[in-house]
Every structure is written in structure tokens, then in C-alpha cells.
Amino acid sequence: MRKDSRLSRMLHVLLHMARHDGPMTSEHIAKMLQTNPVVVRRTMAGLRDAGYVRSEKGHGGGWAIAADLEKVSLLDIHRAVGGPSLFAIGAEHENPACAVEAAVNEALEDALREAEALLVARLGAVSLAELARSFDARCVAGGWPHPGGS
Amino acid sequence: MRKDSRLSRMLHVLLHMARHDGPMTSEHIAKMLQTNPVVVRRTMAGLRDAGYVRSEKGHGGGWAIAADLEKVSLLDIHRAVGGPSLFAIGAEHENPACAVEAAVNEALEDALREAEALLVARLGAVSLAELARSFDARCVAGGWPHPGGS
């Protein structure tokens, strides 16, 4: 099953925007993500609705950060793009009539719930600002040219 | 994205088989799972290849347990059905040229790795026998009629 990369893509965009002056167009962003401007607008609409970014039409328009990156976590972004299910496996029926199936589901869902709690906690504990700073640190440590092209 | 229910289904079948005398046909199993016999054979082929079940053709044929349930974990079954990816989210590119994207991927993959380790540990810690016993306990506690129809 192909993976949902919306969170990953939006984080990528947000970090670029955090180190970029002025708005970025969908077309520019699409090139960064190697995709289509419409996909960018569609996905970023969630971030806009959540107030994390702002979009402006017309000349000089585009997308810009609209929130304090210290206060937005990776989990917030995950939710802003629709908070898709984190797992690719699960039970077939929600409320099985069969007692055996119910027992199996409970065992599996217990395990999944725990893993989800861990993942949610991890994503919720990291702010975009921290992620951006850790990126800066990587650049210094690894001797990368900082701004980066894409 | 619709979830992969192979693990859940196979556990359901295995628990029934553990409390059932003689082989069960694909058709019988398919009714339990509310699906098609071909789907059953296709999915159970993995369990057979791994040696967890055995299949016999002809009159009186069907599927039967072929392993010590104490020694088979839920993780083993997950792997026997193909060990599909556990997560529905992930990064777009494996080895991004962009340093920002690489940093994002690393952060996300760290979190996913941790959650996966937890989930794998949980699934690996439970044997089919334990799962079956916990089902028995549920029946007693809840006053269910034990054998169950589907």
C-alpha cells in the first residue's frame, strides 16, 4: 500500500518557508516537492484552515507562515492534513458478532493503540521550530551549504 | 486507505481451528470471515508455507493447525501473511537530495521506528496459545456460549 506522504511533504515545505523571506508560490513549492501545484494547494488548504499558513492571490502572492513555529507540533500538522490513519493494518469488522473475532480484535487493537499513543506523543513533542533548529545543526555539523535549492 | 486485515483474519481463523476437531474447508472458513474461499486459500498459503497450518485435498480435506501454538506469535503470523508495512504514513523519497527533506524524513522515521519497535515487541510477545487462552477466559467471565458459530 502506498504511503500517505502529506505530513512529510508539509513539514518539508514548512521548514523551507521558515528559512525563506516572502511568500512562496504553489508552483515553486510543487517543484520542491516534485509534484503538481494543485496537489500543493489542496494539501496546504488544511494548514491554511488551521491557521498555520496564509495564502494570497495575485502578483506577489503565494504561501507564508502564519503562526509561531514554537507552538505548532508535527502532530498538529498531521491533523491539519486530515489526520489520516497511522496504521496500514487493522481489523475487518468494527463490531464483530463472533466472540473469537472480538477477542482477536481486542488484542490487536490494544497493541495498535499503544503504538499509536507512542507515535502521537513523539509527534506532539516536537515543534516545527525545534525541527528547523535541528536542521540548522545538521547543516553546521555536516558542512552543508545552508539554504538548499529544493 | 482501507486497512490490511490479513493478520486479523488469520488470527480469527487460527483460534477457531485451535478449538475445532478435524480439518476445516476453505468454504467453511470463508463463511466465518464473510469472504471468498479463494481469498482464504490465497491468504492461508503463507501460513502453510511457514508451516503453521497444513492443507489436504479431496474428501475430508481442508485446513488444520500444524504447529505448536505456544511457539507461534502474532508477529510470526504477520510475517507469514507477507509482513506488510505497518504504517500508512511515510516519506515520499527514500534518499532525498534536499537537506531539509532529509532532516524531516529522519525525524519522522525516528518516531515511526520507535512505534514500530513497540508494536513488533507487542506482537512478538503474544503466542497464539495465549491468545486462545485469553479468549477462553473472556468466555467464562462474560458467560458466552463457548464454541461460537462464526
Place this chain on the structure above:
DNA sequence: TTTCACGATACTTATCATGTTACATGATTC
């Protein structure tokens, strides 16, 4: 030899993120 049940192949369906085309809307520039 008939019936039963699995084995295997091929094809269809369902789902959903992603990709694409087309056009409307609003803002800026001239």
C-alpha cells in the same frame, strides 16, 4: 468414476492518495 477440496491463474472491484486539466476568482501592475 464421481465428488470433493485445494492450487493456481487471470481478471475485476474498491479505495484512496496522487496527478492532471480546466476554469473561476481576486489582487497587482500597467
Place this chain on the structure above:
DNA sequence: GAATCATGTAACATGATAAGTATCGTGAAA
């Protein structure tokens, strides 16, 4: 105000994959 730029939105195509279906072959039991 006309042209241009950029987003907003709708509609549809694509790709991947689990699941569903139809069909026929194979081997075992009655």
C-alpha cells in the same frame, strides 16, 4: 480597465494494492 499572476475549486485520470470473483487443473477419498 485590461492583462497578468496566483490561488480556489471542480472534475476526472492514474497507480498501487488488498480484496473479490470466475474458471480450470490436480489429487484424494468414497
